[in-house]
Amino acid sequence: MTTLSPDGPVDVAIVGGGPAGASLALRLLALGRRPLIVEKEDFPRYHIGESLTGECANLLDELGLGDFMHGAGFPVKRGVMVSGASATAQFWVPVEGLAGDGTRFPATTWQVRRDEFDAKLLDTAVERGALHIKGECVDVLREGNRVCGVTIREADGTTRNIEARAVADCSGQHGFLCRKGVIGPKDRTGYENQVALFAQVKGMRRDPEPNDGSTHIFYGRRHHWAWSIPLDDEVTSVGIVLPKGKLDRNDRSKAEQFAESLSLVNPELIARTQHAEIVSDVHAISNYSYHVRDFTGPGFICVGDSHRFLDPIFSFGVLIALQEAKLAATALNRWLDAPAKMAPLDDYAEAVSRAQAVVEYVIRTFWEFPLVFLRLAHFSHRGDIAEIFSGRLYSENVRDIEAVGLMRDLLAKSGKMAA
Ligand SMILES: Cc1cc2nc3c(=O)[nH]c(=O)nc-3n(C[C@H](O)[C@H](O)[C@H](O)COP(=O)(O)OP(=O)(O)OC[C@H]3O[C@@H](n4cnc5c(N)ncnc54)[C@H](O)[C@@H]3O)c2cc1C
Structure with missing residues (x-):
């Protein structure tokens, strides 16, 4: 992979070249912005998180990776089978697409080896013009309360400052901006060890x-x-x-x-x-579950695992990384035009928090009320659960899905989670 050095400030310095970072770079490039990815690992590298949701297929298509995905030989995923301890406690949630007229149809997605998948995303971002430096971000540059770049340490131990108009934390569980005290700390309250x-x-x-x-x-x-x-x-x-x-x-x-x-x-x-x-x-x-509040601010934004991860059980991680990257690119593009106005970053925070709350209702209901969840998924609200499992979580009215409301009310009434 070519490694380039920036000459002058970049638009967005992206910390981490996983699915969040690489797809954010691709989206920013498409908007005419100049992103720089700093990634500490040599790719391909091992990563857990191989099962994609249905909506990932659409997002990858949008990134121009549809042909790659269809040709890569990844196993085709048609759904998720959940087996309880007894043979009767079993349910299947199919991957479903959504047609323009609102009807759902059987669809497929993939299981991916993350070394290959992540490397393809990062390589594509670099091929399309993203700058890429192999190094570790070790500090943040600030001007007053505004984040304006990062300090990186390269493989030979040398450090240098990279100026950027904005910094996107896509460092995954590492939580770069959290470690540096820009946001955080990580809240693990209510998350099981x-x-x-x-x-x-x-x-x-x-x-x-x-x-x-x-x-x-x-x-x-x-x-x-x-x-x-x-x-x-x-x-x-x-x-x-x-x-x-x-x-x-x-x-x-x-x-x-x-x-x-x-x-x-x-x-x-x-x-x-x-x-x-x-x-x-x-x-x-x-200890991989946490939630960081206030994950956007002057000159910075967090995307993917860098600000929140709950539970891998229903494979939402890569979907969230790809979808948040899409929303973050739009938000950053607007914010870079008028940095005095925080509305674009606030809108981003609201949209991703809304979706993450739905993920949390689903996962908490599954753990706290497994029989209720079984009834919803297997009998009364199969379509709603398939809709959620496919990853269509980012519309403004996602909370109006009937099963979402039922789970939210149940959790609130039982004191397991605030509405
Ligand atoms: C047990 C488990 C199972 C999972 N299973 C699934 C699954 O089946 N399906 C699914 O969709 N998701 C799954 N996930 C979640 C999924 O792995 C993550 O949500 C996803 O990888 C998040 O992408 P990301 O780009 O935010 O972070 P990552 O993919 O973690 O990428 C972050 C990148 O940042 C780099 N980096 C970190 N710090 C720095 C630094 N300071 N400087 C430079 N680079 C840095 C890292 O090297 C890394 O390459 C699972 C998670 C766990 C814990």
Whole structure:
């Protein structure tokens, strides 16, 4: 990949070249702006988060990556199967598209290897003209209360300042602006202390065709679950999420803990992994849920995981990164024209918070009231749940979806979440 150095201030310095950062750069380029991506890792690099929602396909099309996605050989995802501990507690949520007349139709999306997917996004941004520096952002430049650039450290240890008219924090869980005290701190109140252990396996039994490329979620008990996501004809991504404490066993390797955990979650998972063999490193991540308020301000904006991440169970992460990048590009473009007015950044904050609240209603209802969720998804509000799972969360009237209102009211009445 070509690495370029900026000559003079760039429009937007983007911290991190994951899906949020790379797609923000692509959107800014399309608006005639000059973005610079600073990414600390060499791509391709491993990243968890392989299952896409239906709307991701549309967003990737908009970015001109439709042909790549169709030709890359990624497994086709038609929906999500959720299996409870008993055979009767099972439901399927299909990926659905939305036609212009409001009717829904069966659609598909993909499961992606994130090393390949993220590298394609970043490469495309650079090919189309984004500046790219391999380095780590280690500090923020400020003029009064305005953020006006970043200090980066390059591979040889040298540091330099990059001036920018705005800084977009797309650093994911790293939370760059939070660490630097520009925003934050991360609020973890009400978020469970969880740990996820994940690896790639071969020999796992899959759902029958045509759903053999789809996501399967195995429910154990509250906040205790597992996923399987096919990555190609043989390899499956498998993750197990447990309350922290269950896995604080320093005397065991991650591989041993992963193998042991496979038998702890759900009988269907046990049956399917009987002949499975681990073919990758085993990774672990804990305390990944948080919420940072006030994530926009003079000269800065946060996109994707850098300001909020709740729970990976329904695979909203990449969708949120791509969709927030789209909204952030529009907001930054307007703000750069008239930096004294904060309205564009405020509008962005409102739109993404509205969508994130809906994600939170869904996830909290699933954990706090699993039988209610089963009834909504399997019987009374199948279409609404398919709509939400497909990722159409960003319209102004998303809260008017009947199932959203029911979940919001239930959570508020039971004191589990403010309306
Ligand atoms: C256990 C688990 C399972 C998940 N499963 C799914 C799933 O199936 N589907 C899904 O859609 N989502 C899933 N997610 C969420 C998904 O991985 C993230 O939401 C998504 O990657 C967010 O994209 P991003 O661009 O905001 O951040 P990232 O993809 O994390 O990208 C951030 C980039 O910033 C770089 N960076 C960080 N700090 C700096 C710095 N200081 N200077 C320069 N560069 C920096 C990093 O190297 C990285 O490349 C999962 C998450 C977890 C924890």
